[in-house]
Amino acid sequence: xxNRIKELRTKYNLTQEELARKVGVRRETILFLEAGxxxxxxxxxxxxxKTLKTTxxxxxxxxxxx
Amino acid sequence: xxxKLRFFLLIIIFVLIITMFLLWTSMDVLKSGLNTxxxxxxxxxxxxVIFAIYAIRKVRTSLKRGDPLKDERTRxxxxxxxxxxxxxxxxxxxxxxxxxxxxxxxxxxxSVPGLGILGMAIFLGFSYWFFSKKGE
Numbered sequence: 001x002x003n004r005i006k007e008l009r010t011k012y013n014l015t016q017e018e019l020a021r022k023v024g025v026r027r028e029t030i031l032f033l034e035a036g037x038x039x040x041x042x043x044x045x046x047x048x049x050k051t052l053k054t055t056x057x058x059x060x061x062x063x064x065x066x
Numbered sequence: 067x068x069x070k071l072r073f074f075l076l077i078i079i080f081v082l083i084i085t086m087f088l089l090w091t092s093m094d095v096l097k098s099g100l101n102t103x104x105x106x107x108x109x110x111x112x113x114x115v116i117f118a119i120y121a122i123r124k125v126r127t128s129l130k131r132g133d134p135l136k137d138e139r140t141r142x143x144x145x146x147x148x149x150x151x152x153x154x155x156x157x158x159x160x161x162x163x164x165x166x167x168x169x170x171x172x173x174x175x176x177s178v179p180g181l182g183i184l185g186m187a188i189f190l191g192f193s194y195w196f197f198s199k200k201g202e
Contacts, residue, residue, distance in 0.1 A: 017131070025137040026128070032139065037201030041138055 002061040006034045008052040023047040069135050073125050080118040087111040090180065103177040110184045117191060140198075147193035154193075155186040 009019055016034075020027045023044065032038035033048070040048065042056075049059045091107040098104075128135055136144075159182050166173055173181070 021132065024134060026133045026140065027131075029137055029139040032201050035201070038139055039202050044138060 001039060001063065002036055003033065004054075004059055004061075005030070005048060005052065008054060008059070009034075012052065019048070019051060022051045069129055072135055073122075073129060076125060077122060080114075080122065084111065084114055084118065087114060094174075094177070098174075101172065103173050106173075106181065107177065110180070113184075113188070143194060143197045146197045147190060150197070151186065151189040151193045154189045155182075158182070158185040158189065 005019075009016070014022075016030045017027050020030045023030075024047070025044065029038065029044075033040060045056050045060060049056045052059065087107065088111055091104055091111060094101075094104045094107060125135060162178065162181060162185065165171060166178070
């Protein structure tokens, strides 16, 4: 699953640490999210999208597993 | 506040475990001199001390940065690592029992549970490290 977290985080001048604090997770979780190595829960995805002033659909690019 | 409480609880648990291991090893050495099991116990204690220092430093850094000690990713890792290490531990205990019988190892029966628990702890630590690096 690809995402635009890094792009939007940079746009809003947020560090990984700041974003992590805003959404209430550890910095490493943001690092893994950005690298596409962690699939967040719906709740975390919503919080990240809200913090980055976007929607889950805009933030995450889901790929069909067919 | 809860994080600080967890931090102090972690220190207390480590101190208790290490003290228990040291007492156990010392009693073993005093009773039957320096043998294989006491050397194994010394190594186990050393590993525990290193792990305790690493864990306490990591938690302290997190507390200083104001990070939560746990989040949904670390909880998932904990669950996966626990399940995996439990599965592997069964084979570890079987292998330990088999090795003692087959190789006629001179390990006192009182040390066998300790070795079993030590192996389980090492597998848990290794699994946690593996799953935290692997990602999804």
